[in-house]
Amino acid sequence: MQENLVIVESPAKAKTIEKFLGKDFVVKSSFGHIRDLPKKELSIDIKDGFTPTYEIPKEKSKLVSELSKAAAGAKTVWLASDEDREGEAIAWHLTEVLGLSVENTKRIVFHEITKNAILNAIENPRKVDMNLVNAQQARRVLDRIVGFELSPILWKKVRPALSAGRVQSVAVRLIVEREREIINFKDASSYRVVAQFYPVGDASKTLFKAEYSQRFATKEEALAMLERCKTATFTVEGSEMKPSKRYPAPPFTTSTLQQEAGRKFSMSVSQTMSIAQKLYERGLITYMRTDSVNLSDLALNSCKKEIVEMFGEKYSSRRNYTTSSKGAQEAHEAIRPTYINNHTIEGTAAEKRLYELIWKRTVASQMVAADINRTTITINMSGSAEKFVATGEVVTFDGFLHLYSESHDEEPAEQSEAAILPALADGTQLMAQTITATERHAVPPMRFSEPLLVKRLEELGIGRPSTYAPTISTIITRGYVEKSNKPAQKRPYTLLTLKGNNITEKVANENYGAEKNRLAPTDIGMVVNDYLEQNFGIVMDYNFTAKVEKEFDRIADGEQGWNTMIGEFYGSFHNLVEKAITTQIEKNTQVRVLGVDPQTGHVVKARIGRFGPMVEIDGAEGEKPRFASLKKGQLIEAITLEEALELFALPRTLGKYEEQDVIVGIGKFGAYVRYGNNFASLAKSDDPYTLTYERAVELIESQKKTVTAAATPIKTFAEDADLAIKNGRYGAYIAYKGKNYRIPRGKKAELLSYEECMNIVNNTKK
Secondary structure, X not given: OEEEEEEEOOHHHHHHHHOOOOOOEXXXXXXXXXXXXXXOOOOEEOOOXXXXXXXXXXXXXXXHHHHHHHHXXXXXXXXXXXXXXXXXXXHHHHHHHOOOOOOOOEEOOOOOOOHHHHHHHHHOOEOOOHHHHHHHHHHHHHHHHHHHHHHHHHHHHOOOOOOOOHHHHHHHHHHHHHHHHHHOOOOOEEEEEEEEEXXXXXXXXXXXXXXXXXXXXXXXXXHHHHHHHHHOOEEEEEEEEEEEEEOOOOOEOHHHHHHHHHHHHOOOHHHHHHHHHHHHHOOOEOOOOOOOOOOOHHHHHHHHHHHHHHHOHHHEOOOOOOOOOOOOOOOOOOEOEOOOOOOOOOOOHHHHHHHHHXXXXXXXXOEOOEEEEEEEEEEEEOOOOOEEEEEEEEEEEOHHHHOOOOOOOOOOOOOOOOOOOOOOOOOOEEEEEEEEEEEEEOOOOOOEOHHHHHHHHHHOOOOOOOOHHHHHHHHHHOOOEEEEEEOOEEEEEEEEEEEOOEEEEEEEEEXXXXXXXXXXXXXXXXXXXXXXXXXXXHHHOHHHHHHHHHHHHHHHOOOOOXXXXXXXXXXXXXXXXXXXXXXXXXXXXXXXXXXXXXXXXXXXXXXXXXXXXXXXXXXXXXXXXXXXXXOOOOOOOOOOHHHHHHHHHOOEEEEEEOOEEEEEEEEOOEEEEEEOOEEEXXXXXXXXXXXXHHHHHHHHHHHHHHHHHHHOOOEEOOOOOOEEEEEEOOEEEEEEOOEEEEOOOOOOHHHOOHHHHHHHHHXXXX
């Protein structure tokens, strides 16, 4: 009989832990959850206190048998799944499935995979915490009920094959609301006036910039301002220097790591979590799902030692941080390296980058603040109530900035340059070398990036560290949200420059509107969001969703029963479901009228069709309407009449090929080129609206080669003319008397003999 069996969640974790435990311990992995709610059934007994019915998936049955055998043959079983609620639930499911007693089975937790942490956990086991298990069950059951009761309503009222989720729907709402802010944004421009000054009598003409405190709505107003500057005098009204400090950011929590990795490395939230998981399982960082910014005494002492060795005592400043995020849970440590003295690691480029980021952030959090001198100079302009203002910033001691500087979500579009300003006494006369009025366009709201969405969800108290990545993945997979990538566009802007007594005007171009991996709602995402907001306000309410998270926390603390909490929610929610089933939707609320087609005089509409978003021109009496699909990135809510009419340019005839018309169009399976009865698909990079004749011929000839290659047998047989080995869409196959037969895995098609082929034909099941 084996002395000890340790069960962990992942094979990588098992491998790392096995190194620290002696020969008396066998470490096995459960590969995550070993049972869950069935995918296609509700499996919750509403009448019996919302009792869930779990099942072991088919793919886990062999693993469960192996673990059961190992558990039965061990004197002591140790459950070492992760230390959050999900991990606690996995431990409980293991006790249930393997027939272990919750009272007698040893549960161990650790937030880092080091020898000391593992041995300490073995010395201090506890029981499975049923309060944490019930908090996880409450989340799982509530989300299952919401999904299963809302989804069929969406199928009937909006479109088949749709689904809804509690946290996901709220995340989509945030993205839809931001999109509507962008759609409703009205472009406007104003003129920003900046002067280059130097003190009168300064032979070296030391220049510094100052901005006028008023902006001008029109070019005429800006020109009038520059005219006044020709005869104005400029005097220093006041110069103030304030010493200040800039403090380091706290160590990483799950959400701040996701945000910073997104800003610095353009990593998606799921990428960040996947890499962090690998680092944790290799024993390189502490547990990566945490709300805490706390560091252990061991970590604080290790940081101090490294800082003193690298930079000297004056750079070290021990400090503890407190968590400020709404509804923080589980008093873990922040995410940090397990061994602070390991500055770098071996691994993939992404693993190295993420580890270095965690290391720098952790060490920098224990360094002294940077000393900064901030200077503000206020300048009077004769004949004007407004002032010119110059601001400067000088780092006098770099402190933690010597090692690390945090990125920011959206850098302000315009900032006065933080530069070194000269020391100027009040009353100093200034000369303006140049004064420039630059036209600046208002900036529309930015779409959410993944890090920004995580930040907003956390601010609202929605979701928890373990939910951010799957929430974002789910709304993208369901087609409610997509990643938007837009190249920069160019637009002109005007510069008016006063130099001496001359004003010159110049028109330049600026780039604007570029986007990379921003989250944009799809039409179906907007329609589903609107329907849920109108009919299920309780699910879509931000405060309610955050309140539910607090209820889960109370369950985890043993202050509330999970069945009671679900019951209180279910009553009002189910009433809304019943009402929605019997409420008819006005069809015209899902159709947007864009205007009238100037050619036919018929109405042009945009709506969701059977195959997705589309525009439609009504037909005359007895005629069918005309339809066209929207392009990627176009929205029903934002498309203009002009843009809609352009979509009817397809199908287009480009010319002749082998005496057949070459036609480009969009069909059920995407964009195509047709000549006669032959079709060739367009590549993703091809635009059917701008495709040239030459490119169409390229696609046609490539398709012909593919068809010819497929029609030419790989091998024929003299013994029987009906037998051949052919190349198909999914690889080689045997063709015999009008029927096709799969070649067994491992067999090379060109080496098969006549006898082997006939054996496959004769022994293939009908």
